[in-house]
Structures are given as C-alpha cells and as structure tokens.
Amino acid sequence: MVTVGIIPNPASGKDIRRLIAHGSVFDNQEKVNIVRRVMLGLQSAGVDNVIIMPDYFGIGRRALDGVQLKMAADILEMSIEANQDDSTRAAGMMREMGVGAVVTLGGDGTNRAVAKEIGDVPMMPISTGTNNVFPQMIEGTLAGMAAGIVAGKLLPLNETAQRQLRLDVMRDGELIDIALVDVVVSDDIFIGSRAIWDMTKVRELVLTRASPSNIGLSSVGGSLFCPRLDRQHGVYIQIGDGDSLVELTAPIAPGLVETMHVTKFRLLEIGMSVPVHVKPSILALDGEREVKVAAGDDIHVALTNHGPYVIDTHRTMDAAARHGLLRRMKTPEISSTRCLLCTLGVCQDPPLQCLIEEN
Amino acid sequence: MTEKIENEKLLAMYKSMVTIRLFETRVSELFAAGKLPGFIHLYIGEEAVATGVCAHLKGQDYITSTHRGHGHLIAKGGDLNMMMAELYGKRTGYCKGKGGSMHIADVDLGILGANGIVGGGPPIAAGAAFGIKYQGGDGVVACFFGDAASNQGTFHEGLNLASVWKLPVIFVCENNLYGISVSQARHQNISDVADRANAYDIPGVVVDGNDVMAVYEAAGEAIKRARAGKGPSLIECKTYRWRGHFEGDPTPYRPKSEVDAWMKKDPIPRFEVALKEMGVVTDEGIAAIKKEISEKVEAAVKFSEESAWPALQEILDDVYTGGSVAV
Numbered sequence: 251m252v253t254v255g256i257i258p259n260p261a262s263g264k265d266i267r268r269l270i271a272h273g274s275v276f277d278n279q280e281k282v283n284i285v286r287r288v289m290l291g292l293q294s295a296g297v298d299n300v301i302i303m304p305d306y307f308g309i310g311r312r313a314l315d316g317v318q319l320k321m322a323a324d325i326l327e328m329s330i331e332a333n334q335d336d337s338t339r340a341a342g343m344m345r346e347m348g349v350g351a352v353v354t355l356g357g358d359g360t361n362r363a364v365a366k367e368i369g370d371v372p373m374m375p376i377s378t379g380t381n382n383v384f385p386q387m388i389e390g391t392l393a394g395m396a397a398g399i400v401a402g403k404l405l406p407l408n409e410t411a412q413r414q415l416r417l418d419v420m421r422d423g424e425l426i427d428i429a430l431v432d433v434v435v436s437d438d439i440f441i442g443s444r445a446i447w448d449m450t451k452v453r454e455l456v457l458t459r460a461s462p463s464n465i466g467l468s469s470v471g472g473s474l475f476c477p478r479l480d481r482q483h484g485v486y487i488q489i490g491d492g493d494s495l496v497e498l499t500a501p502i503a504p505g506l507v508e509t510m511h512v513t514k515f516r517l518l519e520i521g522m523s524v525p526v527h528v529k530p531s532i533l534a535l536d537g538e539r540e541v542k543v544a545a546g547d548d549i550h551v552a553l554t555n556h557g558p559y560v561i562d563t564h565r566t567m568d569a570a571a572r573h574g575l576l577r578r579m580k581t582p583e584i585s586s587t588r589c590l591l592c593t594l595g596v597c598q599d600p601p602l603q604c605l606i607e608e609n
Numbered sequence: 610m611t612e613k614i615e616n617e618k619l620l621a622m623y624k625s626m627v628t629i630r631l632f633e634t635r636v637s638e639l640f641a642a643g644k645l646p647g648f649i650h651l652y653i654g655e656e657a658v659a660t661g662v663c664a665h666l667k668g669q670d671y672i673t674s675t676h677r678g679h680g681h682l683i684a685k686g687g688d689l690n691m692m693m694a695e696l697y698g699k700r701t702g703y704c705k706g707k708g709g710s711m712h713i714a715d716v717d718l719g720i721l722g723a724n725g726i727v728g729g730g731p732p733i734a735a736g737a738a739f740g741i742k743y744q745g746g747d748g749v750v751a752c753f754f755g756d757a758a759s760n761q762g763t764f765h766e767g768l769n770l771a772s773v774w775k776l777p778v779i780f781v782c783e784n785n786l787y788g789i790s791v792s793q794a795r796h797q798n799i800s801d802v803a804d805r806a807n808a809y810d811i812p813g814v815v816v817d818g819n820d821v822m823a824v825y826e827a828a829g830e831a832i833k834r835a836r837a838g839k840g841p842s843l844i845e846c847k848t849y850r851w852r853g854h855f856e857g858d859p860t861p862y863r864p865k866s867e868v869d870a871w872m873k874k875d876p877i878p879r880f881e882v883a884l885k886e887m888g889v890v891t892d893e894g895i896a897a898i899k900k901e902i903s904e905k906v907e908a909a910v911k912f913s914e915e916s917a918w919p920a921l922q923e924i925l926d927d928v929y930t931g932g933s934v935a936v
Contacts, residue, residue, distance in 0.1 A: 264815040307800035440822040
C-alpha cells in the first residue's frame, strides 16, 4: 500500500515581514484548496492512502470535507501545540508509518522543521511561506502527481529527487539545530518576532545555496559566486562596515533590496565547519531567529550532506512522461515506454535522455 | 528586529507586566471577598500585549480599551489608586465610583476609555486617529480588542475608514481563543484574525502574544508606519486569559489541559529569563521589584478602603442630561 503524508503549516505566510517588507499574504483557505489539489494529484498517481497532519485551523479536515476521493484519506492522530514542533513530530510519525513521500505546505521555516525528523523519506515542498528558497512555487496537482509517482517507486529515486545539503549548528560539538538554506548571525538580543530583515544587525552568513535569483539572504552569496553554486559547496560570508572587499545589493526579503558590505567570504566544502565569531548574538535559521548564543558559547556551523531528499517536480514529470507512466497505448506498434516523438520520427534530434531510454 | 533598547526601558516593561499581574491578582482576591461591586474581567496571562504595544506610546498617543481593560490602563500609565478606588465604587475613583471597571478613562493620559461594548473601540480609535491627522499631529492610536470583537460590524467599519483615510492607528487583536464562553473555532470560520487585514489592503501579521519582545517589535514597526502616514496595520497577538471571562465564571467550556498548557507559556517568567541572561536584572532585583510593586498595590487598596463612598445626592452629577431625583 502506498501512503503519502501531507504537512500543511497554518502559520506560514503571516509573520512580521508583511509589515516591514511586502511579504505575500497566504491565507489558510488557499492552503485548503492546495491540499485538495494535491490529494487529487496523489490519487491519479495511484496512491492508496493519504494522512494529513492536524492543525489549529483544520486545513486537512476542511480539505477532506470539500473533495470526493476514491483513495483513503485521514487526519494523523496527534496532539497539537500550534508551533513548529507539530510539523517536526508529524514528520517523525509519518516516517515511522512508512509513508513513501511527504508533501509540505509552508516556507523555508516549515521545511526546516519537517527535515529534522523526515529521514530518507522524499519531501515535496510546496511554497506557501514568505522567503521561499527551499520549497517550489508549484501547482498542487502537479506536486501531488510527482509525490505519488515517487512514493509508489514508479521511477528510480535518482531521476526524481536529490539529497540536499544541510547546515548543522553545533554547541560544544553537539548538534543542537539545523538549517536547510542559511544560518545568519545577528547582533540581536531577542528572538522576538523571529523574522530577520535589519542588515545593520547581520554579521555573518553561512549558506547551503547561493543564487542571485533567490529571495532572502542566500541571494547575497549569489552575487559573490555567480551565477549559482553547485550542490557540493556552501558559502561563509562576513558582513561589516568600513573596509569591505565588496559592496553588493541583494533582495533580502520580499520587496526589500538592501546594500551591504562584505568583509570576508569563502567557499565551504562538505564536512567543513566555521565558528560563530559574533557573541553574544542570535542565530536565525532559514529566516527565523531561533538560537541564542551567549558570550562564552562555542558554536560552530558545519556544512553536511545530511539534508532530506527533495522531489524535483519538473524532472519527475519529465521522467514519468519518458517512461510512459502517464499514457496507456492503444496501438500495439507503439511502445508505451519509448518517446512518442522518436517513435513517430517527429523529433529529428532526440535529446540525450531519449537515447538512453532506447538503449 | 529589536532596535537598540536601553536597559531602563526593558526594566520599565518588566515592571509594567508585573504591576498588571499583581494588581489583577489582588483584584481577584478582593472580588472573591465581596469587596468590589460590579463585574470584573481580568487580564492575567495577557500582560505582554498591552506592555509591548504601550511601550512605544508617547503622551499625546491614544489607546482604546475593552471590558478587560485594566492591563491597557496600567501599561499606558493609569493611576493605581484611582483605578482601585473605582473598582471599590469610591468617590476617589476615576469615575467618582459610579462607573466601575468598564468605564475607566483618563483623557489626559490618552486613555479613551475601557468599554463595555464588545467591538466598541475600533470606531472610536478611527475617530481619534482622524482627529490627529486632521490637526496635523504625529500621534498614533492603539486600539485593543479581542478575537470575537473582530466579528462585529464596528470592527469592519473602523478598519474600513482607517484604511481609506490612511489613519494613524494600529489595531491590536488580543486573540485569547474565546469570546466569553465560545471558542474561536465556534465563533468564526478562520483561525487568524490577521487574515481580515487583507480585505482592507493593510498589513496583517500574527505574533506570539505571550512574548513581550515579539509584540514590541511588531507594534514598533506598525507604529512607525502609522506615524509616517502610511496608514493602519492589524497585529494579531496569540494569547490566553488565565481566568474566566468574568470573575466567578467557572469555565466549564474549556479543558484544564488547555489552561495548563498556556500557563506554561506565562509571559512574565519568559521575560525574566531573557533579562537575567542579558544581565539587566538579577534574582534579587526581581524580588525587590515585586516587593515594591506589591506595596504600591496594597497602598491602592488602603487608599480605596479609606476613601468615601459617593453620596446619594451625587447620583445624577456628571451625567449629560440635567435632572434631579428625590432622595
């Protein structure tokens, strides 16, 4: 039996970044709609059972109320604390239940919470948050189909998903937290409203990704390592004022483009770690202030390849088409697994993957 | 993020929260002892909201309050003696002992009044903000209300006018999960009141209402925006009232486990931990602050006990219509 989990975050897309920047407003009614479309996509891909994390708004319950399904679908039995621990616990419970994939609805923060306990279960992150570097802006139906194909093991994992890098925050050598996109050292005193936007307080950045087309602080790395970083490296950056090496401009939040001065930067290999120099400080993980660092703390951030598997919708759907998963042939002469364009001679210059398929 | 904030300011915020807690706790005891006539709605558990917002307000700024108003009044500088005397029904009270808890106001301090009408505040706040704008001032109005008040027409009218005219007001929803005895899930079909901001094209944000610095940051940004002429914002503070809707409410409508879970998120010890970590205050300092405030509350009780009752002949004084009564 193929089971897929869904973890929708009712609190994503509502934080202070709507006040200090122009963060998109993502109401929960739309998340209900997305979950419905995800379920219909999952069902079409042959999934037998869906299990949804409960939440204080009742995204899953409302989604189930509004859609007719042939497959089984239910709400996960768990208590709700209405904080990010719900997503973490739900991910752990779903992993133990043996789900084939987990679809998340949230931003970078939501996926960080899920990644803590997801293990090797492939994730399908749909963007409904504020800074969305990790999740994909993708239509729910397609996300559901892709997650269903991966969960049903209809395609090899290396054609559909990729393991991500992870930043491990270590205190005295012990793992205390993780980030999927960025760790930001902020000269701040309170965790407060969590979001991070004041560049005069940002001192150090550690990034798993660096692309100038990202929104959020990972875009800073993108301007240094253009056009984008490969999946085997991270970046360490120091921000300061005065004698800087580089002055650059980056979109650090929706509608907030800031200029800053880079005083030091270097590429990080997997396995390397960097100490946090600015103390006392607050560490923001994937855009949210989370960890207080005291003056005497020994804190390191290590780049690892222990991140979750993330489904690439476009690659999955392309591979599904190539392997003929989305069609049933009514003409015996035409192979159901060979590219129709090649078979019919329409494509004069078959792309590499079609040739591999034929062989 | 938190702008540089002086230790003195942090301590003032801490003292405001402790004053609200100790005042309300004492009021609860006095009500149970039969000392206070009239209804009492206590703010215990929600201290971080009033404190985090009012910490930004200046003398010329206004607040509108609610039936659960003691916390707002204290955070805006209300006089403990006059508040307590009003609860006692004594002549030295804010309303000369004839208004009670839900009618305390102090216009000199910018307190436009507690309000017995659920949702009564937003139109008053919009009106006061219009006045500020009309007169060209840089003041701001903070309008406090609850989750259930956001179902009232007055809420929507207030937000509508404030947004159309870009008025300097911040709407602060204290979402304590209940409208009297009705849980939020039963009185509205949304879980985040902040979502309602969208309908008026103003920013709507959700913050942890039991974290005074989270409230402080969000309120600070919203007030900055309001003073700059950019119009109103809606801040929803997720919080919880420890006591019943009114004193004497046995709260059969909510599970003890829920109350226990929220009491673990008590905003005062959370702030104490942060202040101690920062070296702003020590355990001894905290004990001294609590003792000092406790003495002020006791002084307010003594002041009220020793104050006179209003005379029966004064019953029609200070009302809008003239009149007389045979006594």
